[in-house]
Amino acid sequence: xxxxxxxxxxxxxxxSPSSKSVMQRLVACALLADGESEILAPSLSDDSKxxxxxxxCLGAGIRHMSDRIIVKGGxxxxxxxLFCGESGLGARVFSVLAAxxxxxxxxxxxxxxxxxxxxxxxxxxxxxxxxxxxxxxxxPVRIKGPMKGGDAFVDGSxxxxxxxxxxxxxxxxxxxxxxxxxxxRSKPYIDLTIExxxxxxxxxxxxxxxxxxxxxSQIYRPVKYTxxxxxxxxxFILVLAALAGEVTVKGLSVRSTQxxxxxxxxxxxxxxxxxxxxxxxxxxxSKLRPFVFNVSDCPDLAPPLAVLASFCEGKSxxxxxxxxKAKESDRGKVLETEFSKLGVNIINYDDRIEVKGxxxxxxxxxxxxxxxxxxxxxxxxxxxxxxxxxxxxxESVNKSYPSFFNDLKNLGCKLKTLE
Numbered sequence: 001x002x003x004x005x006x007x008x009x010x011x012x013x014x015x016s017p018s019s020k021s022v023m024q025r026l027v028a029c030a031l032l033a034d035g036e037s038e039i040l041a042p043s044l045s046d047d048s049k050x051x052x053x054x055x056x057c058l059g060a061g062i063r064h065m066s067d068r069i070i071v072k073g074g075x076x077x078x079x080x081x082l083f084c085g086e087s088g089l090g091a092r093v094f095s096v097l098a099a100x101x102x103x104x105x106x107x108x109x110x111x112x113x114x115x116x117x118x119x120x121x122x123x124x125x126x127x128x129x130x131x132x133x134x135x136x137x138x139x140p141v142r143i144k145g146p147m148k149g150g151d152a153f154v155d156g157s158x159x160x161x162x163x164x165x166x167x168x169x170x171x172x173x174x175x176x177x178x179x180x181x182x183x184x185r186s187k188p189y190i191d192l193t194i195e196x197x198x199x200x201x202x203x204x205x206x207x208x209x210x211x212x213x214x215x216x217s218q219i220y221r222p223v224k225y226t227x228x229x230x231x232x233x234x235x236f237i238l239v240l241a242a243l244a245g246e247v248t249v250k251g252l253s254v255r256s257t258q259x260x261x262x263x264x265x266x267x268x269x270x271x272x273x274x275x276x277x278x279x280x281x282x283x284x285x286s287k288l289r290p291f292v293f294n295v296s297d298c299p300d301l302a303p304p305l306a307v308l309a310s311f312c313e314g315k316s317x318x319x320x321x322x323x324x325k326a327k328e329s330d331r332g333k334v335l336e337t338e339f340s341k342l343g344v345n346i347i348n349y350d351d352r353i354e355v356k357g358x359x360x361x362x363x364x365x366x367x368x369x370x371x372x373x374x375x376x377x378x379x380x381x382x383x384x385x386x387x388x389x390x391x392x393x394x395e396s397v398n399k400s401y402p403s404f405f406n407d408l409k410n411l412g413c414k415l416k417t418l419e
Contacts, residue, residue: 018230019228019231029223033200050087058098083109128152129150156185161189181210190206201218202218238263242267254276262301302331334371361385
């Protein structure tokens, strides 16, 4: 999809998209619960749909209703291949779920996911008596269990997603497990996982995120759970409001364990006026100052923060960007390439991104590079230009935020679909 974007001011109220991170975890847990779980306000992003289909392949019954999804649990694989689309979380979580089976299951994906490493799956699952065969550390990966409990080492330096899969799956194994985790990143996402499995009646303890003790033979109980608003997608709307108007986003909880809730701290560091209540966040257009912010635990905030930095008076530094290379695109490099086309003074380094503002955004054509967060960042940046900007690959937003463009239009943004 190609869209044309024109300068706009924004004002209004909208509801946050539902969190795909929460949704995928809920679907995986509901698969293991004996009975029917109700997932209210479900995310219907591409990643969430992939999780639903993989759960169906592993034996879950799925019913879609107007405001919820009913998942009838019961692990009983009916497919020999799981397709996770471009979902890194889906690939890593459902690979571990596949390891509960005593027959071969292949996990495959598409797009940029086929180039993202999954060798940590092989290294750890083999310690738990699982036969794992990757394609030189990449997808597709073939897995044959059944997985057993015990001690295992986990490399958490690249992602916490595989550890999430282990925390979801190991409790149903007969024997207890102890995971020794090295250099864990994105700890808030592990807090989110533990919060969700606890709602299903599962108990896990950890010692400063370095050792995780998981009792075996636990039983998942079905739940009724409302998917909370997504801080990752909403970050783009909040940044847009700081640049071009006033917006209230409903459905965001500052008590959330989502790591990207720290966008509030970053906005305030840049001088943005933010008002928070129990269930919504209001942001006003503000005079911006340069900021320094570390995204080691929240790498998905790098794109919206790069947009914010583009309009600050001076040099802003976004630190902790090492993991951006292993996203849907080489995200730091793509931000530099595409933002530079529009007139932003931006330099990507191995461990940081530096942006000097304020920028005068010029017209032109840019490409999302198939990355949903790049597409959203380019759109927000383009709304501050005096000239029309063409964005190709805009359909990539469906991966996490299918209603993104409709929400922008409802706030007053001038967007046109060209093809």
